Amino acid sequence: MASAALLLAGCGGEPAGPSADFDPNAPVTLDLAFWGNDTRAGFYKNAIAKFNEKYPKITVNSTFLPFPEFWEKRQIEAAGRDLPDVMQFDYAYLRQYSQNRLLLDLKPYLGKYIKTDGFTESTLGIGVVNGVTTALPIGTNAWAMFTNTALVTKTGAGAYPGGTSWDEYATWMGAVAKAGGGSVWGGTDPTGRIQNFEISLRADGKNLFDDAGAPQFTKAELAEFWGRGAQVRGTGATIPTKRLLEVAPKSGFGAGLTTSELTWDNFGAGYAGDLGADASGLALTAPPVTKAGAKDLYLKPSMLHAIAANSEHPEASALLVDFLLNSQEAGAVFGTNRGLPASSTHLAGVKLDPLSQKILDYETSIKDRLGAAPPVPVVGYGSIEEKFRQLGEELGLGTVTVEQAVDQFFSEMDTILKK
């Protein structure tokens, strides 16, 4: 329904460029929408207060919701062509909204209302869909491995050095599980996450999907990948899936049951919150290597800012986006709450806490493994990712075989891609 509605909404006219007689001191009201929790809402409130010191006549009404509800509401608004002027945006939805011309072409505003000096060429390219810049990254993150050093020490096993082969990682997980005596495990079956499959493909110079949105992997490759998980599934090296389901919505790592987890590098604050500990016991290391010297990792936007094509005040919206992306004041307010800032001028204002410093150090340490970012995710990528996760879970529970899982995944993916 939502995609049909978006299609309906996409029939608008060509966007006009910025108006020549824009006056930043004329009274204007903007809507700003973001997802997040209470803490982030407080940060936005402070940042808007700072923005109003500069532009007192621009009133910003902000609204926030948790991530799934945020998108549910946006889909309805998009159908009514009534999106908020400025939105925090997610990479997974960028292609869908851009192709339906729901987002403002930012090019005419770049340099004039939104400064670009703080961005590198590659980070500026993140929000480009079919040659049009429809969003700018707020922060970047990379695929990483978190380890709970305090918990590893408690079990008596040695720490994971990072960047080993997958087999060595599996051996290490087994050693931790053995030392943990049935209450602590080395990690979660890594084949349950599509990102681990993605970095394996990237080691061979491929991505999940090409520019045209076609998959770049075969059934055999996926079967081989999921088959690889059998060496840790059910051997006691990784946490049993049943146990994981018991502690949901927390992850095994967040619940203090596993000592490592492969995820995005900005998830540390969430883990620290879940563990109820200070983040000093958390360490960030490089994920296992599939092929030595491969450029398998990449920088992804943790989130972006976009302006709605239906905005009546694109210039004022652009000024707000510039402030939220580039200003040191906003940097000082947000810290790394929205990921490690993509803009260097924004980053300059950030007072890095120890965890953020670890992220910065980590992203510097993997420079040699960082390759070009894959094309902007295909429409429906979120559903594909979720299907992969569900099948990983079912493999863990033993309710499907690898062959069945591969067939189910391809049939679901074909349906989503054909829409």
Added chain:
Amino acid sequence: MTTVEHVQPGHQTAEMTARAGRPARPRRRRRGLLTTIVWYLLLLALAAVVLYPLVWLFFATLKPSSEFGRNSGLLPWEPTLDNYARVWDGIAGIPLWRYGLNSLIVASLAVVGTLGSSALAGYAFARVAFKGSKILFAAMIGTLLLPFHVIIIPQYIIFNQLDLLDTYVPLLIGKFLGTEAFFVFLMVQFIRNIPRELDEAARIDGAGHPRIFWSIVVPLLRPALVTGGIFSFIWTWNDFLGPLIYLTSPENYTLPIALRLYNDTTSTSDYGATVAASLLSLIPVLLFFLIFQRMLIRGVATQGLKG
């Protein structure tokens, strides 16, 4: 009239059994007592199973957030009242009672609107002869089959053009205009069972439709109104999608949305505050139900007996 004297041979009344079987009495009573004890134990066990989630929820409100996922047992390892303190502080600077008040306003007005409009519409369908009433009734029943998701986009566009977003009007106007087909249907069925002779007698006395509706139908309709009121209140109180779509400012949010704000999987989730707020939000619905439950049962029972 059947009396004890007319009892057929072989059929003993309770009194006769008691009189005749005096020596057997203690055995019967013991067996009765034993059965009662077994029944009570069984029922208590069932009640424990049914109520366990609620008891678990209560104790969970005393667990620190970090204990979730690690301690799935009933009792907290390190009991704390911090969760309630954080709930008291509210979200985004707005105290929780404000969200509760918003919900109460919306749910109460929804009850008033739903009952008023559906009683009037029900009366019209059941008692007033007008052209096309059958087609209109069928169309109204047809709207019951329409999923909310089908009408939500056109409705959103209309309210957007009327500049009524971020107000409670989109959530309530339909209820005042009798668009809740389920409740209209409930009233129609109920009014159809009220004898027409009552209306006709009133008509002879010179009463028109307004007078018949107000003085005759409404008093008799009370069980249906109470049933409708309770359902309308609970459904509106728990409604999530409507407020999510139409309300934008956090200070206008209703309680179900506020409860979700404690959990954002992309940043940190406050599980402790979520369960504490959930428990608190159950209280008004529970109170509403306790106060009106007798009327609810009476209403449903009366409906069953009629017809």
